[in-house]
Amino acid sequence: HSTDSEVMFNISATLQNVAYDKGDFSHVDHLVEEGVLTLISKQLQKWSEDNTVMVTLLGTLRNIACNRVDISELIVNSTEYGNIPELVTNIFQTSSNVNVLERTIYCIYGMLYGSMALHEHFSAKQFIDTCISRIRSDVLSSEYKIKILRFIVTTLTCNH
Numbered sequence: 001h002s003t004d005s006e007v008m009f010n011i012s013a014t015l016q017n018v019a020y021d022k023g024d025f026s027h028v029d030h031l032v033e034e035g036v037l038t039l040i041s042k043q044l045q046k047w048s049e050d051n052t053v054m055v056t057l058l059g060t061l062r063n064i065a066c067n068r069v070d071i072s073e074l075i076v077n078s079t080e081y082g083n084i085p086e087l088v089t090n091i092f093q094t095s096s097n098v099n100v101l102e103r104t105i106y107c108i109y110g111m112l113y114g115s116m117a118l119h120e121h122f123s124a125k126q127f128i129d130t131c132i133s134r135i136r137s138d139v140l141s142s143e144y145k146i147k148i149l150r151f152i153v154t155t156l157t158c159n160h
Contacts (some may be wrong), residue, residue, distance in 0.1 A: 005050050008043065012056035019063035028064050032071060036064065041082030044091070051097040057092075058103035066110020085111065089122065093130045098139055105140075109147050121141070122156040 002010075015036060018027050031037075040061050047053040061084070075084045088111070092104045093104050108122060131148045134140060140148075 005047075005053060008047060008050075008053050008054055012040075012043070012053060012060055015062040016056055016063055019060055025063075028068060028071065031064060032074070036060070037071075037075065037081040037084070037086075040064075041087060042085055044087050045156075048091070051095075051100050052089070054095075054097075054100045055103050058068065058088075058100065058107055062103065062107045062110055066107060072111050085122070089127055093126070096139075101134070101140060102144055105144050105147050108151060122151060128152060128155070 015031065019025075019031055019036075040057055044054070044057055044061075047057065065075055075081060088104055088107050090099070091100065092108060095101050095104065131152050133146050135145045
């Protein structure tokens, strides 16, 4: 018998693989049409305490949203899918799990470069303060600290 957590992990891992099939993103449109973004939005909230599920959900989001500018913009301009930028920002600001943080950074990084409209979500003082504290901590590797520095530079140069 599988636990709910194991079932959700398997579902989200499968979606993650479907969304990114060796560089073929043709499945992404179908996933969006079938409501996967709404599912991800709801499940990110529901499973916030389960790091294993969070990592696969964030990986799925990255594979769907971060490789297609049109979908990144859809996420920003429509409340139909929940407020995904705000959810991702909250995860970045509150998570203490390295794997969740790394996936969250990839999502933000991909969405920032995918859509200019997303910069406003990531330029709030609280977000910038979190970026600075994440850089100062010993939790993340240099690779991720550099990505966070790029968040700061990108958001500040695009908004001022």
